[in-house]
Amino acid sequence: DTAVSQTPKYLVTxxxxxxxxxxxxxxxxxxxxWYKQDSKKFLxxxxxxxxxxxxxxxxxxxxxxPKSPDKAHLNLHINSLELGDSAVYFCASSHGQGVAGAxxxxxxxxxxxxxxxx
Amino acid sequence: xxxxEQSPQNLTAQEGEFITINCSYSVGISALHWLQQHPGxxxxxxxxxxxxxxxxxxxxxxxxxxxxxSSLHITASHPRDSAVYICAVNGGGADGLTFGxxxxxxxxx
Numbered sequence: 001d002t003a004v005s006q007t008p009k010y011l012v013t014x015x016x017x018x019x020x021x022x023x024x025x026x027x028x029x030x031x032x033x034w035y036k037q038d039s040k041k042f043l044x045x046x047x048x049x050x051x052x053x054x055x056x057x058x059x060x061x062x063x064x065x066p067k068s069p070d071k072a073h074l075n076l077h078i079n080s081l082e083l084g085d086s087a088v089y090f091c092a093s094s095h096g097q098g099v100a101g102a103x104x105x106x107x108x109x110x111x112x113x114x115x116x117x118x
Numbered sequence: 119x120x121x122x123e124q125s126p127q128n129l130t131a132q133e134g135e136f137i138t139i140n141c142s143y144s145v146g147i148s149a150l151h152w153l154q155q156h157p158g159x160x161x162x163x164x165x166x167x168x169x170x171x172x173x174x175x176x177x178x179x180x181x182x183x184x185x186x187x188s189s190l191h192i193t194a195s196h197p198r199d200s201a202v203y204i205c206a207v208n209g210g211g212a213d214g215l216t217f218g219x220x221x222x223x224x225x226x227x
Contacts, residue, residue, distance in 0.1 A: 033215075035215075040219075041155075041202065041220060042217065042219055042220075043206070043215075043217040044217065045215055045216075088159065092161075104148050104149045104166075104168075104208055105166065106163045106166045107163050107215075109153075109160070109162070111159070111160055112159050112161075114159075
């Protein structure tokens with residue numbers, strides 16, 4: 001069984017479109033994250049959620065909106081896609097609880113979603 | 119904001135060599151993570167450290183909190199160790215992870 005899964009694995013779309021990436025974890029973890037890896041392979045945190053509540057929201061354009069229907073899912077919606085949004089997006093989870101736990105637990109990563117905006 | 123520096127950026131070695139990758143950071147942290155990203159793109163967490171030393175198989179990670187420095191060592195390196203190794207730190211609270219730029223390691227047979 002896959003611990004952290006993401007769909008789709010690849011996403012090719014036109015500028016201006018709206019798209020979603022889904023993430024699910026079956027580890028029973030309390031905290032989930034979205035990371036962006038740019039063309040130079042540099043990783044940066046975008047969001048983290050704990051028990052469906054937003055903990056971290058880095059300086060990400062408000063075109064990006066995470067949604068957590070339950071603590072096992074954290075989906076990423078992107079509106080009005082731009083060329084610069086092309087990247088690999090990784091979902092991750094950790095057991096950590098609350099603000100103090102964020103980032104201080106082993107993180108389990110999904111396989112990544114490769115987004116290409118044309 | 120924490121600055122995370124890794125060295126070297128690229129490293130090519132022969133099978134069997136002892137490998138060391140270094141990571142330094144600028145501001146006190148609550149935890150440091152070593153991650154491995156394979157050519158296929160998947161990311162695996164190798165270690166999470168807040169003090170001392172951890173060992174898993176041929177991998178050893180150490181951290182010196184006073185010097186704000188960590189090292190990842192690979193003993194008896196093997197071509198399957200070829201990957202990008204990424205250091206990341208957490209300052210505690212709601213800071214999240216700050217990542218280094220990674221070290222691209224190639225082990226030649």
